[in-house]
Each structure stands twice: as structure tokens, then as C-alpha cells.
Amino acid sequence: MKQGLFTIVENTRLTDSVWQMRLVGDTSAITAPGQFVNILLEGKFLRRPISVCNCEGDELTLVYKVVGGGTEQMSRMERGQELDILTGLGNGYDLTVSGEAPLLLGGGVGVPPLYMLAKKLIQEGKKVSVVLGFNTADEIFYEEEFKALGCDVTVTTVDGTKGTRGFVTGAMENIEYTHFYTCGPEPMLKAVWRASTTSGQLSFEERMGCGFGACMGCSCKTLTGYKRICKEGPVMRKEEILWQN
């Protein structure tokens, strides 16, 4: 983990409520896709944890959804503004167990961390399939970006306004894969966990205090003991998950 000042170089709207922010700063603490950063915002006591969408050289890309006052504040920020960010938080995805044909499943704002993961897997010569799930056509983002990486992309929408109608698990049935990686709302994670036929990794969310393992605010029970979502997570292995509801 590192604390550093990042300068915004771009902050643009992708959909009605999803924004992309590109920043420049010391990214050296970011070691794996699926990690997150924790952003200090003026007037807010707690930092805002946001998953890393991409990181290349000194450039960090975050894709975030405006859900409350903090993210709304972020959406109003402009090029040149500086942010105090803790980087390199969480374990991230393990690429070493992907096999030759990994499947990545993202739901809504759970899509962004899969981008850097897809990029790394493609770089390693894997055949990467991606299923991006949204509620409706207007909410879709990053479809072209994943295609540009060379992934085999399937889009699903719950209302059928674009791509395959239904949930990501529907599309999952028609894809052959060696390992799965997923991030999204918890009901989706659980559905993917149930439908999956291989080993896999799931990224979880929880309200956090510190984001670096000190406060025990985001603990969860797993089959391998108590874990902190922010420190031993957010990525959990399929076989260790103990569903609470």
C-alpha cells in the first residue's frame, strides 16, 4: 500500500451514471488486477474505495458509478485537480490458475476490474471470453474496449434491449472455459458460483472503514476462516465462500 497524490487527466461520462477518471501518479503499489484504491474527498470523513479498471505506467484508470454524495463529487472534478489516494489495496485476482480459456463475468459496475484482468490474460496468450451483464442497453459500457483487447465478448441485458436477454449465467452455459473470474452485485456472484462448472474467483464488496485491514469493519466468514474483504479480499476463491444469505 502507498499513499500518494494523483492528478486527474480526464473525467468523462460513459453512461447516465457511470464515469471514467484517468489519473497520473505513483502506481507502483498496484500489483494485481482486482485490487482497489481508496480516495480521500474533501468534506468526506471516510475514503471512497474504487476498483482499479486499468493501470499502465504512471496512469491509473477508474470507472465508477455515481451512487451518493462522494461519487457525485468525483463526477464534478476536472482535469488538473489532485486527489489523495491509497493504492495497492486488496489481494486482486490470481492469474496463475486461469488455464488456457478463462471466462470473465462482470455485472454493471462490477465490469471495470475485469478490464485490467482481461488485458493481462490476453498478454499471457490466453483465450479470454467475457460476459458483460447490464440491466438495459443504455447502461452498457466498455464493450468495445474488451473487444479491442481481443476478448470474445458477449453482452447480456435483463430487458433484452441489447445482446442476449437475461443474466450473465444464461450466456455462461454456452461458453467453454477453464476457470472463471467475476465481479458484480452479490446475487449475481451467487448465481455465477452456482452455475459454474470450474474453479473460479469472485470479487466482493462491503462497507469499509479504512480499506487496509486495520478496523475490521468489512470482515466476513469463509470456509477458511474470518477474512477482511479489504485485506485478504476482495477476491475470494469459489471453494472458500460461505454464503450468509
Added chain:
Amino acid sequence: MAELKVNLCGIEMDNPIIPASGCFGYGYEFAELYDINCLGTFSFKGTTKDPRFGNPTPRIAECTAGMINAVGLQNPGVEKVISEELPKLGQCFHKPVMANVSGFSVEDYAYTCEKLDKEEQVGWLEVNISCPNVHGGGMSFGTSPEAAAEVVRAVKAVTTKPVIIKLSPNVTDIVAIAKACEEAGADGISLINTLLGMRIDLNKKAPVIANKMGGFSGSAIFPVAVRMVYQVAHAVKIPVVGMGGVSSAEDVIEMMMAGATAVEVGAANLVNPFASRDIVRDLPRVMEKYKIEKLTDIIGIA
């Protein structure tokens, strides 16, 4: 040359800065970030007789200038703290540490304190009779002078190291409880623990925190803490450790002027992991600004 040394219950500290229990784990998360030996000491995660997972999540809610937590004393239990956490801590911290203890009965407190008292690394025992997040214990001991005194007597009977009692602000007369602890043999008082608070999620039309209520901390509570430290410090002769919303060297000076011998830093560490280190670093400059040569000169000066 600014003199930062203070003496807390017979143990000399290089400076009065103590990261507060529950905001600093067992130290080593922070030791990865900076040399925690720059601190006066720190109070480790509240330890109970048996292991505890704590409360269901969400455990955290944000507030204006603060936060609410309802962690519920998650800890591996005293046996594991002694066999696993303290050896790990020993690798990165070479000063006496403050052992924070919680319990659900007088016997629990005595049992856990007796065990930790025997550990060489432990300098002080900080007995938390003020946790707002567990039922049938914690705060219930800290809200009655008689119950508080009973815990103090039981712990003092089985320990040799200084016993500091951590008080709850969620009482009508904190001075009466502090005095009861002093009369029962406490070596020091620390205050304040968190204020009982609550937030409601407007979308869900339900409490943010699964446990509904939790402990409110952060800079918002600082004035309440200063007031209570001032009241207690004027009423007892034993040293007082001040805490509650401290986030700067100026806050430390203010707490000491209110009567604190040492000062704990809590939620600030969660927002800025370097907060305690920065306060230690900033203290000489702030002391110079206010023409303070020795920190001990200002204890209770206000």
C-alpha cells in the same frame, strides 16, 4: 529543544501519542507503512477471553466529520493474541504496549487481564468497560459506578501492571464513574470511548448498520471528549489518557491542556494511515508555536 516525554502510570514514554484500540489492529499493518517505534505506545485491538467474530456487516457508517462502527470486538481471543499476535508485534515494536481488554463478566475481565499481565511486552492494561457494540457486557460495566468498581477490584487483584480503565461517554455523570474507579484502585482513566450513534439509509428506509446502532467517533466528537477529559481530570488524582476525535498535534495539545497525560488517536488512523506518525512529527513545531518547552508543563493547565 521541545521535550515530548511523559510518564504514564510510572512508565516513561518518548511522547504521549497512542493509537487507540480498534484503530491500529495489533500494529503490524501499520509497521508495513512506517516505523511504529516513533509512537509513545499503542493500544492493541480489544481482546476478550474467547475468540469473537463480532457483529454482522455492514458494520460501518459515515457521518459528517466522523464515522459509526459496530465491529463488536472481533478478535482471536487472548490465547491466540499471546501465542500469535504478540510475537508478530515483537518483530516490529520494541516498546511496552498497551493491552486493551474487554469482557462480558467480571470473571472474563480478570481472566484476560491476568493472562496479558504476565506478558513482558505489555506495559499497561487498558480495561474497556465502555464498548457500545456488544450486548450483556462492555458498556454495561461502564455505566454504573458500582459495576465499574467491581471490575477494577477484580482486575487489580490478579495483576501487577498499571490498570487504566476506559470509560464510556454514554452516561449521565462520568465523574462519578471515574471516581469510583479511582477509589477501587485504578491506576489511570482513559476516555472517551465512542458515543452511541445511528444512521438510517434513506433508500432502504432502514438502519445503515446491521446492528442498528454503533459507536460514533472522529473529529466531530472532539469537543465532547475535551469536556469530559477536563471534568474527569479535575476530579481524580490518577493520570488521564484523553481521546475522542484527535487528529492533529493541535488537538493533542488541547487534550493535554484539558488534563490528559497522554493522548490516544483513533479514527484518524483509518482515514490517514500515517496520522499518528504525522502527529508525532508535527508536535515540536506546534509546541514552538505555542511556546511550550515541555509537554508535561501543560497537563491540565487550562
